Amino acid sequence: xxxxxxxxxxxxxxxxxxxxxxxxxxxxxxxxxxxxxxxxxxxxxxxxxxxxxxxxxxxxxxxxxxxxxxxxxxxxxxxxxxxxxxxxxxxxxxxxxxxxxxxxxxxxxxxxxxxxxxxxxxxxxxxxxxxxxxxxxxxxxxxxxxxxxxxxxxxxxxxxxxxxxxxxxxxxxxxxxxxxxxxxxxxxxxxxxxxxxxxxxxxxxxxxxxxxxxxxxxxxxxxxxxxxxxxxxxxxxxxxxxxxxxxxxxxxxxxxxxxxxxxxxxxxxxxxxxxxxxxxxxxxxxxxxxxxxxxxxxxxxxxxxxxxxxxxxxxxxxxxxxxxxxxxxxxxxxxxxxxxxxxxxxxxxxxxxxxxxxxxxxxxxxxxxxxxxxxxxxxxxxxxxxxxxxxxxxxxxxxxxxxxxxxxxxxxxxxxxxxxxxxxxxxxxxxxxxxxxxxxxxxxxxxxxxxxxxxxxxxxxxxxxxxxxxxxxxxxxxxxxxxxxxxxxxxxxxxxxxxxxxxxxxxxxxxxxxxxxxxxxxxxxxxxxxxxxxxxxxxxxxxxxxxxxxxxxxxxxxxxxxxxxxxxxxxxxxxxxxxxxxxxxxxxxxxxxxxxxxxxxxxxxxxxxxxxxxxxxxxxxxxxxxxxxxxxxxxxxxxxxxxxxxxxxxxxxxxxxxxxxxxxxxxxxxxxxxxxxxxxxxxxxxxxxxxxxxxxxxxxxxxxxxxxxxxxxxxxxxxxxxxxxxxxxxxxxxxxxxxxxxxxxxxxxxxx
Numbered sequence: 001x002x003x004x005x006x007x008x009x010x011x012x013x014x015x016x017x018x019x020x021x022x023x024x025x026x027x028x029x030x031x032x033x034x035x036x037x038x039x040x041x042x043x044x045x046x047x048x049x050x051x052x053x054x055x056x057x058x059x060x061x062x063x064x065x066x067x068x069x070x071x072x073x074x075x076x077x078x079x080x081x082x083x084x085x086x087x088x089x090x091x092x093x094x095x096x097x098x099x100x101x102x103x104x105x106x107x108x109x110x111x112x113x114x115x116x117x118x119x120x121x122x123x124x125x126x127x128x129x130x131x132x133x134x135x136x137x138x139x140x141x142x143x144x145x146x147x148x149x150x151x152x153x154x155x156x157x158x159x160x161x162x163x164x165x166x167x168x169x170x171x172x173x174x175x176x177x178x179x180x181x182x183x184x185x186x187x188x189x190x191x192x193x194x195x196x197x198x199x200x201x202x203x204x205x206x207x208x209x210x211x212x213x214x215x216x217x218x219x220x221x222x223x224x225x226x227x228x229x230x231x232x233x234x235x236x237x238x239x240x241x242x243x244x245x246x247x248x249x250x251x252x253x254x255x256x257x258x259x260x261x262x263x264x265x266x267x268x269x270x271x272x273x274x275x276x277x278x279x280x281x282x283x284x285x286x287x288x289x290x291x292x293x294x295x296x297x298x299x300x301x302x303x304x305x306x307x308x309x310x311x312x313x314x315x316x317x318x319x320x321x322x323x324x325x326x327x328x329x330x331x332x333x334x335x336x337x338x339x340x341x342x343x344x345x346x347x348x349x350x351x352x353x354x355x356x357x358x359x360x361x362x363x364x365x366x367x368x369x370x371x372x373x374x375x376x377x378x379x380x381x382x383x384x385x386x387x388x389x390x391x392x393x394x395x396x397x398x399x400x401x402x403x404x405x406x407x408x409x410x411x412x413x414x415x416x417x418x419x420x421x422x423x424x425x426x427x428x429x430x431x432x433x434x435x436x437x438x439x440x441x442x443x444x445x446x447x448x449x450x451x452x453x454x455x456x457x458x459x460x461x462x463x464x465x466x467x468x469x470x471x472x473x474x475x476x477x478x479x480x481x482x483x484x485x486x487x488x489x490x491x492x493x494x495x496x497x498x499x500x501x502x503x504x505x506x507x508x509x510x511x512x513x514x515x516x517x518x519x520x521x522x523x524x525x526x527x528x529x530x531x532x533x534x535x536x537x538x539x540x541x542x543x544x545x546x547x548x549x550x551x552x553x554x555x556x557x558x559x560x561x562x563x564x565x566x567x568x569x570x571x572x573x574x575x576x577x578x579x580x581x582x583x584x585x586x587x588x589x590x591x592x593x594x595x596x597x598x599x600x601x602x603x604x605x606x607x608x609x610x611x612x613x614x615x616x617x618x619x620x621x622x623x624x625x626x627x628x629x630x631x632x633x634x635x636x637x638x639x640x641x642x643x644x645x646x647x648x649x650x651x652x653x654x655x656x657x658x659x660x661x662x663x664x665x666x667x668x669x670x671x672x673x674x675x676x677x678x679x680x681x682x683x684x685x686x687x688x689x690x691x692x693x694x695x696x697x698x699x700x701x702x703x704x705x706x707x708x709x710x711x712x713x714x715x716x717x718x719x720x721x722x723x724x725x726x727x728x729x730x731x732x733x734x735x736x737x738x739x740x741x742x743x744x745x746x747x748x749x750x751x752x
Contacts, residue, residue, distance in 0.1 A: 030183045031148065037177055038138035042131050048348060049320065062132045063281040065125050065312070066274040067118070068095045069267065074382065074406050074415075081381045082421050085303030088310065089275035098268060100133060101142060104244060113266040114237070115245040119254045120270035121419055122353040122399030123313030123345075126248040129270070130200040133246075147244070148194040149187045151176075155201035158227055162207050167224035170234065188221060192242040197234060199245065203253035203396075211235070211260065237262030252396040252403040255414075272310040281312070285319040295322045302547050304422045304459075305338050308345075311419065317344045337520050339466020340475065342426045346400070347479040353399045362482060367392045368400060369431020372424045373440075379456055381421055385414040400427070422459070429463035434482040441487050445494045458513055465491055466520035491517075492526055499534050511539065512548055519551040527558040536564040536589075543571040549579050556583035566591035566616060574601040577608055585610035591644070593619035602629045611639040617646065617672070622679050624651040627660075630676065634664040645672040649679050652687040658739055659732050665694050666729055675704075684708065688743045690719075701726040703738070707746045720749050 044055035072080070083091055103116045120126045130152065136142035137150050151174045161168060171184050187195055205211070211232040218225040218233040221240050233239040235247070241262065249257050251269075258265065273281060279296060286292035299318055300306050309315045321336050321344070350361055359367075371391045375381060388395050395401050395416055402419055405412045418424040432441050441464065444457060466472060468488035476483035495517055502510050514534075518527045544552070544567070556562055565587045572580070573596050584590060585608055594605060597620050609615070615637065625633070630648055637643050650657060653676055665674055673695030684690050684707065693704035707720040722742055 027183065027186065030180065034149075034176070034180050034183060035138040035140075037180070038134055042135040042138065045128070045131065047316070047320075048352060058128075058131060058135055060284055060287075061281075061316075062128060063273060063277050063284060063312075064099075065120075065129060065270045065272060066092060066095075066277060066310075067098050067100075067268050067270050069098050069269075070095065071267070071405070077404070077406075077417070078381055081417055083307065084422065085300075085306045086275065088307040088420075089278075092271060092274065092310075095271075097274075100129070100136075103246065103266065103268065104143075104146060107264060107266065111264045113264050115235075115247070115261045115263070116266045116268060117254060117257060117261065118246065118248045118268050118270060119251050120248070120272075121311075121402050122250060122349055123311050124270050124272045125312040126270060127200055128312065130198055130248055133198060143196070146194075147196045148191060149184065150196045150198055151184065153197060153199045153231075155199065155204045158231065159204070159206045162227045165226075168227055168230065169224050170221040170230055170240070172224075173227065173230065185222065188240060188243075192240050195240075196244045196246060197240075199231075199235075199247040202247050202249035202257050205231075205253075232260070235260045235262070250399070250403075252398075252401070254403075255405060272312055273315060274310075278306075278309045278315060281315050282319060285316075286323070295319065297546070298322070298550070300546060302338055302550075303545070305341060307420065308341070308422060311345075313348060314341065314345050317341060317348065337466050337469065337472075337522050339426075339463055339469070339520050340472050342423070342463075343467075343472055343475050343479075343481070346426075346430075346481065347475070349399045350479070354397075359393060361480060364392075364398065365427070365430060365482060366434065368398070368427045369434075372418065372427035373431055375418075375424055376428050376456065376460060381417055381424065383416045385416065388416045425459040426463050428460045429467055430482060432460070432464060433467050433476075433487060438487055438490070441490060445490065448498075461491075462513070462517055462520050465495075465517045466522075469520070469522050471522075488521075491521070496530060496533060499530055503534065503536070511537070511542070512544075512551075515548070515551045515555050519554050524558050527555055528560070531555055531559045536566075538564075538566040538568075539570050540566065540568040541570075544576065546576060546579070549576045553580055553583050556580075556586075559586075562587045564589040568593055568617075568619075571595060574598065574604065577601070578604050581608040584608040587613060589614040589616060591616035591618075593617075593621060595620075595622045597623040597625070597649075599626050599629045602632050606632060606636040609636050609640070611636070613640055614642050615640045616644040618643075618648075619646075620648045623649040624679060624682075625649065626651055627654060627656050630657055631660055634660060638664060638668050640668075642669045642671055643674075644670075646670075646674040647693075648676050650676045651678075653678065653689050653692055655688070655736055655739060658688070658692055658735055661692065661694065662730070662732060662735055670696070678708075680708075688739045689746065692739075697725070699727070701729050703730070703735075705739070705742050707742075707749075720746055 043058055045058050045061060046055055047061075050056075080088065080091055104113050106112055118126060118129070133142065134150060134152055137144075137147065143150070153173055154175065157175055158173065161173065170188065171181050174184060176184070207228050211228050218229040218239060221230070221234075230239075234243075235245065235257075245261065247257060247261065254267075258267070278299075282292045282296045282299075283289065286295060295318075299309055305318065309318060318341060321341065325336070354361075368391075371383065371388060374387075374391075375383065385395075388401070392398060392401070395403065400418060400423060402417050404415055404417075406415050418427065431437060432444065444461065444464075447457060448461070464487065467476070467483065468491055473483045475481075495514065498510075499514055502514065514530075518530055521527070549572075556565070562583060565584070568591060570593065572592065572594050574594070577584075577594055577597075578601075581604055584592065587610075590609070590613055592608070597605060602625070605620075609618070618633075618637065620633070625648055630650060633648060637646060657676055661674060661676060673693055675691060675693035677691035678684060678687060682690075689705050690708040691704075691706045693702075693706075695702050695704075703724045703726070705722045705724075720742075724738065
């Protein structure tokens with residue numbers, strides 16, 4: 001008889017089934033069906049702003065979290081809380097991270113971990129990760145060889161079950177389709193060692209004390225009992241001891257949980273996103289690569305905001321705000337202020353992460369503000385439990401506080417902190433905005449006399465300006481948060497006085513601080529008034545970050561006329577030049593030094609220069625401009641009213657470059673000097689010289705030529721310089737002859 005391939009396969013499969021125990025094949029099919037059901041239920045998520053039917057795919061949002069297995073020391077904790085921007089991510093790179101698939105691997109002693117605590121602060125992605133674990137297992141991408149079944153217990157739902165006062169068994173607590181109840185019961189009886197209980201949100205349980213002090217002892221998982229007794233027995237391992245446990249919790253309940261859980265026990269903590277994680281989240285959320293990069297640049301421009309994006313919920317808020325603004329204006333170049341983002345964050349946590357608060361929200365925020373103010377005045381970021389309890393009645397229920405245990409000699413001490421120093425500063429400012437604290441605002445502003453000595457209060461003042469913005473005030477009222485618009489007048493008078501005093505100031509922090517306060521206030525009419533009072537702005541040897549440039553641009557764009565701006569040695573790169581270009585081109589008087597400029601960036605420089613202005617100076621450093629680019633820049637400079645000093649960094653000094661420089665000098669009103677030079681450390685073999693400078697000294701024309709020589713330690717040559725004075729301007733022929741002779745002399749000197 002001849003069999004077809006398909007028929008042969010069917011016969012083989014049927015013969016194998018004869019040896020399978022009754023019900024096993026059905027059980028495999030039921031597990032398959034369960035996984036399909038979980039995939040359908042867990043593949044989408046609803047965001048805080050989602051309307052009915054506006055689910056998004058979990059895989060379009062989920063980004064791996066930074067998870068560590070170590071308890072940080074007090075000094076490490078304090079330093080991390082104080083770090084801002086990229087520095088926060090850098091210090092976290094030193095931590096040894098772990099992944100979800102390593103949770104139940106053997107510990108250092110070779111013991112198999114039976115229970116895992118995943119600790120994390122509010123908004124740090126614990127529940128999101130729990131959902132992703134369920135989806136990955138059901139999709140066949142996680143724990144396939146280890147667990148045949150993962151049972152998800154949501155503590156928010158267990159609260160409701162507890163209130164109903166009806167006895168249940170373990171299977172009744174699993175919020176799956178009841179079709180799968182027989183399968184779950186069978187697995188718990190036959191192979192509990194292949195079952196994982198994923199308990200999400202232990203800190204949200206409203207019957208934690210009942211779990212600790214439960215008088216009802218549950219010894220049989222299949223006999224109905226109070227939910228508190230079942231959960232207590234499950235966590236302690238008095239029932240289903242062979243099952244595995246993964247429990248998520250906020251730090252405020254982690255020590256309570258650790259005393260309950262069976263052993264061997266593993267502690268893990270999610271710190272939110274790494275720097276790479278933030279970048280990946282922006283790309284997933286925005287989907288469009290260019291939009292994601294634009295949003296990320298805007299966020300990185302604000303150090304406080306960038307470090308806050310390590311918190312997933314803030315990352316979501318920032319991306320959502322950016323997306324909504326982009327819908328209104330496709331050319332939008334800025335995010336909302338840092339203050340407005342923090343207001344969104346506080347309102348989101350109050351609405352979605354503060355169930356069961358023991359006090360009204362205004363009372364809670366006032367208490368947090370008092371604690372934050374005390375920490376600011378004492379320059380303290382870690383608080384002892386007694387100190388916290390003196391202001392905050394129930395710190396364990398507050399999502400803005402972090403609890404952890406620190407070793408103190410032979411005992412453990414319970415400590416608290418805010419999520420980050422910036423949140424401590426924000427809550428201090430929020431406290432100062434309440435009606436009874438106007439005197440505190442006056443006292444705070446009056447304390448900034450010796451500017452450098454009070455630097456730790458400046459972020460609080462910046463937040464005060466942000467909280468005085470009209471739109472932010474409306475947001476505060478909408479969310480029933482404290483607000484006092486009356487302090488705005490005090491802040492405006494104070495900043496105008498500070499601008500008047502600082503007109504001739506060279507203090508880096510003072511100048512930048514003023515700009516950042518104006519940016520946080522974000523009131524165009526007042527910013528225009530303030531900038532008019534300022535008039536001339538000079539930054540000399542003050543490195544400006546991308547943040548600072550973004551803030552400077554906002555303030556300058558509110559000026560009808562930009563009188564004078566000088567940016568000397570401020571680390572203005574090509575990217576920052578493009579950012580500032582709209583404002584620079586409108587300056588009546590401009591001084592500018594740009595670094596790392598390529599030929600491709602020359603058009604941006606020319607656009608920034610504009611025409612018809614007084615150019616006090618232009619420097620292009622650490623660059624290698626070609627002859628063509630030099631010509632383009634000189635042509636743009638010739639269209640100005642007057643030019644002070646010009647030095648361009650070039651690829652090589654040629655006869656053509658020298659002649660063009662001389663022609664520019666002859667036809668343009670130069671008040672100081674013009675020159676070209678090679679970048680430091682450049683090979684000068686193909687160049688006539690390392691630098692060429694032309695200037696007028698009284699009635700004389702001065703020509704300076706320099707050769708830097710070999711800078712290596714073993715070299716005996718230290719370079720060569722030549723300065724020539726002429727009673728009047730020289731011709732191209734004379735310049736050419738001088739340069740040829742100098743080059744010959746230079747070559748002779750180099751040969752030694």
